Amino acid sequence: MAERLKDRFGAEVPARIAEMIGAVHPAFDRKGFVAVTLDGYEPLELMDRGRAIARTLKVFLPGDYPEAIDILVRSLGPEMNGSDNFGMTPFLYLPHTIFVADNGIDHFEPSMRAQYELTKRFTAEFSVRTFLDKRQEETLERLRMWASDANVHVRRLVSEGTRPRLPWAQRLRAFQADPAPVLELLELLKDDPELYVRRSVANNLNDIGKDHPGLLIETVRRWSVDAPEERQRLIRHALRSAVKRGEADAIGAMGYSAAEGIRVGSAEIMPAKAQMGDIVRIGFSLVNEGEAAQSLLVDFAVHFVKANGMARPKVFKLTSVSLAPGETAQFSKALRLDDLTTRKHYPGLHRIDAMVNGVAMQVGEFVLGQ
Template identity: 55%
Template sequence: MAEPLIKQYGADVPQAITSMIAAVYPAFDSAGFVAEVLDGFDTLALMARGQHIARALRRFLPENYPEALAILMASIEQPHGRDSSLTLGSFLYLPHTLFVANYGLDHFEASMAAQHTLTQRFSAEFSIRPFLEHHTQATLAQFRVWATDPSEHVRRLVSEGSRPRLPWAPRLRQFQADPTPVLDLLELLKDDPALYVRRSVANNLNDIGKDHPELLTRITQAWLQDASPEQAWIVNHALRSAVKRGEAGALKVLGYGQAAQLAVGQVQISPGQVVMGGAVQISFVLTNSQNQSQRVLVDLAVHYVKANGQTRAKVFKLTTLELAPGQTVQLSKKLSLAEMTTRKHYPGRHPVAVLLNGQAQPLGAFELVPGG
């Protein structure tokens, strides 16, 4: 089993930060700082470790925020000695961004300049959000400037930082209620040359669609008019969750608005009883029995048993098809039931359905049983 990523964020992180700060601020109490950070450090989750270091920085750097921030920003230019290939290598600067978020709200200009620099080393998508909440118009104005910044990391911050439902972050409820200011920013970024930025634009639209499905349909429909391949990709990626939810508007935008008239047969779910940690093979045949071609989006919905005994569907993308009259195609999916960090399995009956243009047709079920 692979080593947990949090193992890359151990005692060497505060030690690296200490050496960087001491190089530009000799009065820094390096021993005291490291001792305070390491007290209880191993019991904390990743983001909590970042917050813990940020609080210690506040106590050990000068009380004056602009002075403390200047020292911290000067320190990031110093060598840190950590392996740059680490998956969490850039998380070295997580405490720096959290320091700005926690203590910099009363110093807007200095904090914005710091985040412009920090996001090019480690994303400031988390630390920018308190500024959007407390200095909404000023931060939006800064975002409009950054939308044309030479750095793709800064341009991505405009989209990623304004996502209403950004993972690992508090929601931006004012933009959940009225996403108009966010949409104005996305209009500036939808033709960005960097896929890194365009992916963020799509993710932001995906967030907006969870609260405003009809608005998402209107926006993506407009964006598809004479769209470049890059913009068409944004639309497809932005609609992925809506399509999984079977929303008619999203399916129509992508050209799957008509109900699929297909025969489903030769269903096999093998084995019918699966031991936890094993796998199940699901296969079936689709036949277009109509006298005209049909364009079909095919997904698979597996209703996983949850801890409370209820089931919840997870949708897996399968394929898109253009079936000629009378054409038959066989499709299959091998489903792993090994334990994952993102999904815990529970014993019980797991119904399976195929989604044809968003409409479910039951295929059957498999029984998941404990191992041993």
């Protein structure tokens, strides 16, 4: 059984935080802090454990917020190097960011200084959203400055922290309604030298496209003019959800046009009757019966049955291919029927389509048993 995230954020975390704070603030009650934090700690999931530690920090640190946050900042360990992935280690600072978000809104400068330092060791993408929500103009002005910071993690924060639909975080409703301030920041970062930052820019654009598909297309068309290869890759990544949704403008922005004369040739789905835990193997061919070569973006969609008995398609990426007149290409995919945290399976008829330049072409079906 896979290790749960909360189990990697156990009793050693508040103990380590107490040790770090005590090293710079000897009056800190280390034992009391740990004891209070661990009371009721075990059943909590990861984020709630972070919140529990943050609440206890407020109790045991000085009541004056600027003094308290200064102690926390002085207690921080070394910065992360480059854009390396350090796994769960930086999550040590999750409670610190929650402490800032919960207590620092009336103390802008010390809070922004703290988030600047925290994001170089973990990320302030969650906490900065409180400031974007409640002190938008001041925070945007600071982020504009940080967009040219020497530290890659600070620059990434400018994009990641302003994502309207950041996973695990509160949505930024103001930016969902009007993403113009976000796009202004992304313009500053679209050619960042670090892939780590550019990937965040792409994810932010992808978020924006879910609420403003036309604005996404307008932006990527503008960015496509004389775009270096790195920016072209960013654009392709930003368009991924729109392409999965079959949006014609997004597919066109990727350089694909309507698939003329393309049809599904042979197709096989095995087994035709499947059970939970089975692997369904999907194979099909596409034939170009037209008179010109065609560039094709090929995905496939499974119409999964939902709890209410209705089916909803989920698109899976396959590949891109060029087909000459009369040419045939083969495609295959294995689909494992296991329940996931993001998808639960229900019995019934599951239709499968090839998605060719955004157009659905029926491949076949299988039945998932009880």
